[in-house]
Amino acid sequence: MTTCKRYFRNCNDFGICVNIGKKGYVLAEDPIERTTIFQYGIYGVGKFAKIFDPNYITFEGGKFYDVREYEKDNVVFEAQDDFFLIGFNKLDSYDWEGRLIDDDEKSLDLKSIYDQPRPVTHRCFIVCFDGNPIVNDKKLKRYDYAEVKYPKEYNIDLNGGVLGFFKKLC
Amino acid sequence: MIVPNILFKVISNDPINKSLVVKYCRENAQKFIEDYRSYNISYSNLDFTSPEALVESIRSIGTSIVIDQLNSEPILDENKSSGEIHSLDLDEYVGKIVSVTLDPTGDLNQIEL
Numbered sequence: 001m002t003t004c005k006r007y008f009r010n011c012n013d014f015g016i017c018v019n020i021g022k023k024g025y026v027l028a029e030d031p032i033e034r035t036t037i038f039q040y041g042i043y044g045v046g047k048f049a050k051i052f053d054p055n056y057i058t059f060e061g062g063k064f065y066d067v068r069e070y071e072k073d074n075v076v077f078e079a080q081d082d083f084f085l086i087g088f089n090k091l092d093s094y095d096w097e098g099r100l101i102d103d104d105e106k107s108l109d110l111k112s113i114y115d116q117p118r119p120v121t122h123r124c125f126i127v128c129f130d131g132n133p134i135v136n137d138k139k140l141k142r143y144d145y146a147e148v149k150y151p152k153e154y155n156i157d158l159n160g161g162v163l164g165f166f167k168k169l170c
Numbered sequence: 171m172i173v174p175n176i177l178f179k180v181i182s183n184d185p186i187n188k189s190l191v192v193k194y195c196r197e198n199a200q201k202f203i204e205d206y207r208s209y210n211i212s213y214s215n216l217d218f219t220s221p222e223a224l225v226e227s228i229r230s231i232g233t234s235i236v237i238d239q240l241n242s243e244p245i246l247d248e249n250k251s252s253g254e255i256h257s258l259d260l261d262e263y264v265g266k267i268v269s270v271t272l273d274p275t276g277d278l279n280q281i282e283l
Contacts (some may be wrong), residue, residue: 010278011278013278015278016278064244127278132256133279135283136283138281138283140281141279143278143279144278144279144281145279145280145281146280146281146282146283147280148283153281
């Protein structure tokens with residue numbers, strides 16, 4: 001029998017859903033529960049698509065996916081291998097942008113976001129997806145998160161880990 | 171958290187002030203219930219609609235007390251953690267005591283940077 005452990009963790013601004021399962025597992029989500037807008041694969045491979053849509057994307061371990069176009073849709077995932085997926089979910093109507101922090105990104109560039117002629121009200125967060133990245137000398141672990149605020153500076157050492165950067169477009 | 175079975179013992183009843191003095195402990199406690207501290211409970215916190223409801227209301231007050239008792243029990247020196255192990259190699263865990271904190275909230279862990 002194929003199985004999957006699913007759980008959800010949240011803060012007031014966003015949620016993290018986690019799916020850890022076996023090869024062959026099929027997961028379907030309806031528009032009400034489909035609030036995932038970014039996805040990161042810790043390991044495994046699986047096909048993901050809107051239901052009845054022949055076009056699919058393949059989730060692979062170690063990669064980050066922008067799945068905003070699948071929000072509030074009927075979607076299906078089929079695991080081609082044992083898998084561990086982490087989803088970034090929105091909890092309200094605000095839009096988000098998201099990406100992984102690059103290996104060569106030794107500090108966060110918040111100036112380009114906030115140093116604008118008109119005040120910017122976006123809020124930015126970092127989320128640890130894997131490993132133990134070090135930010136301002138603090139070692140993070142999976143599911144740790146922090147709101148990062150301009151003009152404070154944030155020095156980053158990914159330390160082999162994976163850190164997501166998310167901007168809430170307020 | 172799984173709540174253990176609870177024992178309570180009414181030490182005294184004060185109808186004039188409408189209160190009880192009660193001791194609580196978990197059913198499998200390793201001390202006598204007499205050795206635990208007493209709590210004063212107002213009748214206003216109790217449900218007198220039936221005997222079952224009365225017992226349930228006394229139990230309900232005791233749940234957090236018993237969980238606090240459990241959490242405040244001292245750690246035996248022999249059970250103290252050997253420290254954090256960050257490894258997928260099971261051999262590194264052999265013979266060591268690992269302390270794991272349960273996060274019952276389901277919330278993400280916010281870090282101040």
